[in-house]
Amino acid sequence: MDFLITGGLVVTEDREFRADVAVDGEKIVSVGGGLPRTPEAVVLDASGKYVLPGVIDAHTHFALRSRGTVTADGFASGTRSAACGGVTTVIDFADQLPGMSMARSARARIEEAAPGASVDFALHMTVTRVPEDLAGEMAALGRMGVGAVKLFTTYRAAGYLLEDDDFLAVAEAANGAGLLVTVHAEDNDTVERFEAALREHGRTSPSQHAESRPSEAEAIAIKKVAAHLGRLGIPVYFVHVSSGAGLDAAREARRMGCTVYAETCPHYLLLTQDEYSGDRAREFIMTPPLRTAADAAALWDAVLGGEIDVIATDHCAFTREQKALGETCFDVLPGIPGVETLLPLVHQEGVVRRGMALPDMVRVLSHNPARLFGLYPRKGTIAPGADADIVIFDPGCSRTIPGASLHSNAGYTPYGGMKVQGWPMTVMVRGRVVLAGDQFVGGPGWGRFVASTPGLAAGDG
């Protein structure tokens, strides 16, 4: 045995209980009361602390090349930031590379990510064009352990959007190969119409961002996609649901019998479009945009009511200098950092402020992403046989989130100045301590690609 974590409150997806956790090599080997100490084991005293399964951020964009630049966080700084916030697995994205099959593109992405990664990573495949051998390529992706595809209903001009026929063909092929279909849902026609109207009136400053992509666009797209895929019996996972209207569309689809999973992000729960009226508007531009306080309240209700399956960050960091390159709400680089603050913010605003049960927090941050993306039971719980991805979390530690000194290369966080109670003290990835107190002690290259076992989402448990 290498580590014995003693006396903490162990939290899993369905209960919390006082127990010791023994770690040997990369695995948890036993969980129970009063586990015997062995002379060689390092004892980590977790009394008064929570022992949580490592957080899985199911939506990050590290080293994303887009719009002529690359995001501020590559895999080294991105996963360092993740580790320091208790995130032990990130699920990032592979893009279809020119002249390469999807499986080869994904393999290239794994090679790009692995040297810098200090936490584990899995991949979603972003599909923006239909390859000739669609079914064959999907099957190959499934075999190599890519658990999901991501499809866009918007960004026609940027080449991300799949037109309806292609969208359905890709969704069917992905589902057939056991991959979960995830969708960025904003109706392109609506977005383009609002953009044209704002341009016509010369209202294009960063402060117009929320207006340029209204929540109706989200609701229309969710409704349409869920109806189409529901008819075909294909489960769908909507990334970054941002609004009450979007949520209502998802609820409606569920009532009609569609299998709909919903993800939201801390920024839609904690920030509002009022940020766009300040002179720091650019630092809050992401898509979909921030919404109203009523939207945030509706999203919290859905989180507490179990209607949101996953809270993930959509971490897509740009520095202030990169943000300043854009003049209008249409060309400021969209995206914010978030991976490091995910757990502390959801704990503070969910558990401390709103009385969310600890197992419910574990479910949206770790267990559900593991299950939906085929990483469970290796990830997403604390049990013998699972990877030793563990967060020792001090619920008594009060912090003010610093504006600048987090571990992302963004150089700022949109949550700077917020007060939180609770912070990760020790973080372990496959049995290796990567955060000790305030010290990042991880190593680039320790993180590994984790293959998804396809077909889990459809089975639902």
Ligand SMILES: [Zn+2]
């Ligand atoms: Zn994203």
